[in-house]
Amino acid sequence: MLEVDDIHVYRGRTYVLKGISLRVTRGEIVALIGANGAGKTTTLRTISGLLHPRRGHIRYRPEADGPELELDRLPAEEIVRRGISHCPEGRGIFASLTVRENLLVGAYLRRDNRGIEDDYRRVCDLFPILGQRAGQAAGSLSGGEQEMLAVGRALMSRPRLLILDEPSLGLGPLVVETLFATLADINRRGVTILLVEQNAVMALELAHRAYVLETGRVTLSGSGEELAADPEVRRAYLGGA
Amino acid sequence: MTAERRNTAALRFVLPAAAAFVLAYVLQTVLDDYVMSIVNFVGINIILAVSLNITNGMTGLFSLGHPGFMAIGGYVTAILTLPAARKAMFLPDLPAWLAGLQAPFVPALVVGGLCAAATALVIGLPVLRLKGHYLAVATMGFLIIVQVLITNWDSVTRGPLGLNGLADLTTVWQVLPWVLLTLYVSWKVKFSSLGRTMIAVREDELAAQCLGVNLFFTRVLSLALGAFFAGVAGGLWAHLVTAITPSSFSLIMAFNIVVMVVVGGSGSITGSLLAAVLFTVLTEAFRPLEEHYGLYGIGEILMALVLILILIYRPGGMLGTREPRFLVDDDG
Amino acid sequence: MGGGYIAQQIVNGLILGSMYALVAIGFSMIYGIIRLINFAHGDVVMIGAFVTLALMQVAGLPFVLVAAGALAAGAVVGVLIERGAFRPMRGAPQVTGFIASLAVSIMLQNLGILLLTAQPRNFTFPAALQKVINAGPVSFRVIDLVIMLSALGLMVLVMLLVKRTRLGMAMRATAENLDVARLMGININRTILAAFAMGSALAGIAGLMWGGKFGQIDPLLGYVPGLKSFVAAVIGGVGSIPGAILGGYILGLAEVLFVGLLPPIYSAYRDAFVFGTLIVILLIMPNGLLGSDKGERA
Numbered sequence: 051m052l053e054v055d056d057i058h059v060y061r062g063r064t065y066v067l068k069g070i071s072l073r074v075t076r077g078e079i080v081a082l083i084g085a086n087g088a089g090k091t092t093t094l095r096t097i098s099g100l101l102h103p104r105r106g107h108i109r110y111r112p113e114a115d116g117p118e119l120e121l122d123r124l125p126a127e128e129i130v131r132r133g134i135s136h137c138p139e140g141r142g143i144f145a146s147l148t149v150r151e152n153l154l155v156g157a158y159l160r161r162d163n164r165g166i167e168d169d170y171r172r173v174c175d176l177f178p179i180l181g182q183r184a185g186q187a188a189g190s191l192s193g194g195e196q197e198m199l200a201v202g203r204a205l206m207s208r209p210r211l212l213i214l215d216e217p218s219l220g221l222g223p224l225v226v227e228t229l230f231a232t233l234a235d236i237n238r239r240g241v242t243i244l245l246v247e248q249n250a251v252m253a254l255e256l257a258h259r260a261y262v263l264e265t266g267r268v269t270l271s272g273s274g275e276e277l278a279a280d281p282e283v284r285r286a287y288l289g290g291a
Numbered sequence: 292m293t294a295e296r297r298n299t300a301a302l303r304f305v306l307p308a309a310a311a312f313v314l315a316y317v318l319q320t321v322l323d324d325y326v327m328s329i330v331n332f333v334g335i336n337i338i339l340a341v342s343l344n345i346t347n348g349m350t351g352l353f354s355l356g357h358p359g360f361m362a363i364g365g366y367v368t369a370i371l372t373l374p375a376a377r378k379a380m381f382l383p384d385l386p387a388w389l390a391g392l393q394a395p396f397v398p399a400l401v402v403g404g405l406c407a408a409a410t411a412l413v414i415g416l417p418v419l420r421l422k423g424h425y426l427a428v429a430t431m432g433f434l435i436i437v438q439v440l441i442t443n444w445d446s447v448t449r450g451p452l453g454l455n456g457l458a459d460l461t462t463v464w465q466v467l468p469w470v471l472l473t474l475y476v477s478w479k480v481k482f483s484s485l486g487r488t489m490i491a492v493r494e495d496e497l498a499a500q501c502l503g504v505n506l507f508f509t510r511v512l513s514l515a516l517g518a519f520f521a522g523v524a525g526g527l528w529a530h531l532v533t534a535i536t537p538s539s540f541s542l543i544m545a546f547n548i549v550v551m552v553v554v555g556g557s558g559s560i561t562g563s564l565l566a567a568v569l570f571t572v573l574t575e576a577f578r579p580l581e582e583h584y585g586l587y588g589i590g591e592i593l594m595a596l597v598l599i600l601i602l603i604y605r606p607g608g609m610l611g612t613r614e615p616r617f618l619v620d621d622d623g
Numbered sequence: 624m625g626g627g628y629i630a631q632q633i634v635n636g637l638i639l640g641s642m643y644a645l646v647a648i649g650f651s652m653i654y655g656i657i658r659l660i661n662f663a664h665g666d667v668v669m670i671g672a673f674v675t676l677a678l679m680q681v682a683g684l685p686f687v688l689v690a691a692g693a694l695a696a697g698a699v700v701g702v703l704i705e706r707g708a709f710r711p712m713r714g715a716p717q718v719t720g721f722i723a724s725l726a727v728s729i730m731l732q733n734l735g736i737l738l739l740t741a742q743p744r745n746f747t748f749p750a751a752l753q754k755v756i757n758a759g760p761v762s763f764r765v766i767d768l769v770i771m772l773s774a775l776g777l778m779v780l781v782m783l784l785v786k787r788t789r790l791g792m793a794m795r796a797t798a799e800n801l802d803v804a805r806l807m808g809i810n811i812n813r814t815i816l817a818a819f820a821m822g823s824a825l826a827g828i829a830g831l832m833w834g835g836k837f838g839q840i841d842p843l844l845g846y847v848p849g850l851k852s853f854v855a856a857v858i859g860g861v862g863s864i865p866g867a868i869l870g871g872y873i874l875g876l877a878e879v880l881f882v883g884l885l886p887p888i889y890s891a892y893r894d895a896f897v898f899g900t901l902i903v904i905l906l907i908m909p910n911g912l913l914g915s916d917k918g919e920r921a
Contacts, residue, residue: 603708
């Protein structure tokens with residue numbers, strides 16, 4: 051579905067991604083793990099068009115039997131239109147907008163008002179707290195609620211591929227547990243997920259496959275279980291021997 | 292630094308300085324008074340641009356208050372040098388100690404500069420807590436407030452009429468030493484630990500703070516230093532034009548000095564110098580065009596256009612923050 | 624100095640305040656969306672005034688069309704300024720944008736001088752609009768009433784647009800976070816352009832009002848409304864539209880009362896007073912009365 055092929059990305063003058071390749075198959079949950087500064091967020095931002103690679107390609111096939119698109123020169127707003135929804139680092143909710151407005155902004159490109167209302171109700175079923183707080187300014191939500199809002203907002207564009215950047219950041223263990231269960235649920239309903247996580251234990255448990263990034267390169271890849279069992283990974287990211 | 296290197300460093304300054312004096316002598320003998328006055332304007336604009344560069348360029352404090360400091364220096368110098376008889380005529384309400392005083396030009400200029408610097412200290416303490424464009428707006432406010440105060444403080448400034456018939460004390464032999472002093476001090480500052488601190492503040496405030504740099508002190512100091520030379524330039528300016536009015540020191544003037552610094556490259560002393568020369572010569576070249584064809588405003592329009600184009604395509608200006616290679620040590 | 628005098632001053636302050644508020648809204652919208660202090664905003668007022676003059680006195684169009692023309696002219700100028708100067712330098716430090724806006728301002732003023740000369744021109748509205756209404760202790764012209772009411776109407780319209788429409792939602796989202804707005808599929812270039820167009824349209828119509836109120840216009844007239852509305856926006860909290868409106872009325876009233884109630888000698892210090900207030904507010908109350916973004920100024 052998504053194929054990242056040897057991308058090289060600069061941020062200003064800093065050479066951040068030094069040839070990253072990875073692929074996401076339809077229906078999968080794929081995790082990127084690695085230390086701070088390894089290039090995880092930059093990879094996601096390049097896929098969703100906020101950054102552009104100096105070299106390399108990103109190919110994306112929205113429909114299993116449809117044509118393939120080159121994403122690496124498209125601006126971010128065009129990429130959303132093609133079914134990739136990116137839930138950014140630090141959640142990026144619009145604090146001064148109401149909860150409901152945040153969700154509606156998520157459906158900004160859609161014109162089917164009835165469908166939008168349906169999805170709005172569906173998101174409120176998934177995260178009931180959002181429905182209860184609909185009229186409140188999003189900035190007044192707690193951290194966990196904001197994360198739910200960010201995920202809900204990303205779902206409002208009806209994505210085929212959902213990109214999540216550190217969804218567990220700053221959340222208590224219980225909230226993370228629920229959140230990850232919901233993500234698994236979303237995936238079962240047919241949304242492919244690519245996520246970046248600091249919390250490698252949880253990420254490897256949830257993901258079908260994962261990539262380990264180090265200083266702008268992919269150093270390891272494999273299924274969730276394989277990586278969780280790998281001694282190198284255990285030492286570096288899972289905090290155990 | 293070895294003795295030999297110190298010698299080359301000294302030579303780097305002494306030689307151009309000597310050359311400048313020779314050039315000034317040649318110009319003085321060859322050129323008529325009108326062209327010579329343009330040469331003096333070039334010098335004054337160099338002082339203005341290079342001194343604003345200390346504040347705007349090196350420390351990154353975008354001040355639009357420079358003409359305000361010029362006005363303070365200009366008025367102080369003018370009042371100090373004014374003969375007692377003229378003072379009695381222009382400013383009958385002047386306090387007695389000031390009314391009887393007539394100072395020679397150079398001390399008057401120094402006092403004017405010091406008054407400007409002292410004002411910079413006073414306004415810097417509150418205003419330098421602001422950053423970026425808010426600092427620019429606040430310094431613009433300072434400029435307008437200075438204008439209003441000068442316009443209304445009749446007993447000392449003669450109000451909107453200003454002071455005219457000032458002695459034409461500003462010769463190239465007055466301007467050139469001040470130009471050289473401004474360049475020398477500015478150079479010393481840039482390549483000293485203070486200068487490196489200033490640039491550190493400009494590049495990364497947080498990092499500079501972590502290194503234990505006293506941000507606030509550095510900012511106030513750079514504003515005051517720039518203000519001193521602006522004040523001196525104001526005094527020179529007043530005695531070159533031989534008149535001074537509150538409206539001379541306008542926002543347009545602030546804008547023009549900013550253009551020089553940005554075009555030259557914020558932080559580059561050589562850049563400010565070159566841009567000041569270019570600016571003055573071009574303005575003079577445009578004047579006949581405006582007057583002949585009635586194209587008033589065309590000079591300002593082009594100046595504004597050049598600035599916008601530079602900000603878009605070459606925000607570092609001609610030289611960025613650098614100086615030409617032949618003027619600096621590799622490790623400097 | 625009776626109650627009638629004060630009531631009259633308050634009416635004058637409200638008229639002046641409605642114009643400041645209109646200009647301040649645009650100022651605040653543009654600041655809100657890209658954190659740019661657009662110093663050239665006041666010069667759009669000047670252009671609106673000259674377009675009004677041309678359409679009304681030269682072309683002789685009916686008043687409604689003249690007003691539409693002033694709005695449209697403001698919008699067009701705003702769009703040109705954004706495309707020509709500010710978009711190419713987006714992402715540069717804030718102060719770069721401010722300096723560029725100063726350059727744009729100087730350019731517009733001098734274009735005015737070049738094309739129209741610095742000579743002030745008289746601005747005469749149709750007699751029907753000049754008629755004086757006496758209401759108890761206060762009196763004002765029809766045009767003053769038109770200014771106040773149409774300003775109010777435009778304010779309500781803009782607030783509804785920003786609060787209730789899809790474009791308004793996109794503008795608010797873009798103002799909060801450019802990158803995340805793009806991730807939602809919002810074309811931020813178009814949204815920013817819309818903010819410039821709307822804000823500048825209000826400045827354009829304020830030019831019509833300015834001419835109507837003061838009866839004389841020249842290419843440098845934008846300086847005063849530009850500065851005053853900036854101060855108004857800061858008082859209300861830059862970036863907040865209700866704040867800009869509140870600030871506009873406060874400044875209009877304060878200024879008229881300051882000049883009207885204090886001995887005349889003080890009115891010479893009016894500009895110093897306005898700027899002094901600005902600096903003090905920036906220092907002690909950087910978010911104004913209704914603003915919210917924290918820690919950007921101090």
